[in-house]
Amino acid sequence: MKSLIINKEDLKHNIRKIKQIVKDNGRQDNHKPIKIIAILKGNGYGLGLVQYAKFLIDNGIDFLAVSTVEEAIKLREAKIEAKILMLSSTAIKKEIEILVENDIIITIGSKEVLEQAEQIATKKNKKIKAHLKIDTGFGRYGFIYSKPEEIVQILKNAKNIEIEGTFSHFSLAFYEKDEYSEKQFNRFINVIEILKQNKIETGMLHICNSSGFLKFKNKRLNAVRVGSAFLGRLAIPNIYGLKKIGYLKSNVAEIKTLPKKFNIGYSNSYQTKQETKVAIIPCGYCDGFNVKEQRDMFRKIDKLRYIVRDFKDSFKDKSLYVEISSKTGDKREYKKCKVLGRVGMYHITCDITGKNIEIGDEVKLEVNPLFVDSTIRREYI
Numbered sequence: 001m002k003s004l005i006i007n008k009e010d011l012k013h014n015i016r017k018i019k020q021i022v023k024d025n026g027r028q029d030n031h032k033p034i035k036i037i038a039i040l041k042g043n044g045y046g047l048g049l050v051q052y053a054k055f056l057i058d059n060g061i062d063f064l065a066v067s068t069v070e071e072a073i074k075l076r077e078a079k080i081e082a083k084i085l086m087l088s089s090t091a092i093k094k095e096i097e098i099l100v101e102n103d104i105i106i107t108i109g110s111k112e113v114l115e116q117a118e119q120i121a122t123k124k125n126k127k128i129k130a131h132l133k134i135d136t137g138f139g140r141y142g143f144i145y146s147k148p149e150e151i152v153q154i155l156k157n158a159k160n161i162e163i164e165g166t167f168s169h170f171s172l173a174f175y176e177k178d179e180y181s182e183k184q185f186n187r188f189i190n191v192i193e194i195l196k197q198n199k200i201e202t203g204m205l206h207i208c209n210s211s212g213f214l215k216f217k218n219k220r221l222n223a224v225r226v227g228s229a230f231l232g233r234l235a236i237p238n239i240y241g242l243k244k245i246g247y248l249k250s251n252v253a254e255i256k257t258l259p260k261k262f263n264i265g266y267s268n269s270y271q272t273k274q275e276t277k278v279a280i281i282p283c284g285y286c287d288g289f290n291v292k293e294q295r296d297m298f299r300k301i302d303k304l305r306y307i308v309r310d311f312k313d314s315f316k317d318k319s320l321y322v323e324i325s326s327k328t329g330d331k332r333e334y335k336k337c338k339v340l341g342r343v344g345m346y347h348i349t350c351d352i353t354g355k356n357i358e359i360g361d362e363v364k365l366e367v368n369p370l371f372v373d374s375t376i377r378r379e380y381i
Ligand SMILES: *Cc1c(COP(=O)(O)O)cnc(C)c1O
Pocket: 039, 041, 087, 169, 208, 209, 210, 211, 225, 226, 227, 228, 229
């Protein structure tokens, strides 16, 4: 049996650190502290939606956000009463109804959503809480920034909507050059000013994700939306002392000795050079092992950099390793063991020649929790 291990002290450290970073920025214009909205999409970035939400709440986070109706429902079913914002704007009536019934703050990013919400509010005879979404150049959810007068016209019809916030989303905050984020920020502020001039309530303003709030002190506005930073797994260099959260724990399932020139794994890409003692570990890419983030989030110039880096890397030892707990005298310590052959869906074979490793010994594997199947147990230690 496998589990994804989450070290509670490390996670607490990251939460404290992030609160500190946000606080060090001083205060908003109205002297209130900047709010942290914790993002829980993707099974809570892999940390287990409900377990992670409860952990965050126990550590002083009181505003959560999700990306799907399913996530929102699951949190409410688990009796989580914190404020929850649904980040995706949906014009599907049934979905809005479910969100409203579950007291989820909806996102309004189009005329269609507003109309549906107005109808539902009228029927239920109650105000619906919402954040407005402005598309400042992401091409996904939100009112397009370049036609603020149109947004004003649409919002003038909002009679039963309580606008608690207005937000946008950066597409390139992790990038080392900041012009595009700058542009998106200015587009956002421009829309806000026009809405205010037209007496439209904007509520709390937020645009920063993790890379954004860490890099841009002056763009944090009233709230920041924090996802990957809590896990210390950033798309920018981690110069903030955040700890990397999550590793996979498994056990050695089988041990055997393979003869010289014996094939290991699919595609016959590896052959033993001599007699080799191996351990079979029941983990593979379905557990997130050796699964990497896509590279499509980079521009042409980055692709060039990648080619150069890959070329340089081709001279380095790019082998994968796992750590296996092994007995040395009456002590146990983790030994680095090389993965031989390709990573399978649920299996890897590791070289344990000369090591005192037995069936059942514990194995630690580096994985990004986000890619670990949601059926695997999340264990907070
Ligand atoms: C995922 C997401 C975030 C959090 O992004 P991180 O970079 O992981 O902090 C914030 N806002 C929106 C709208 C998101 O979809």
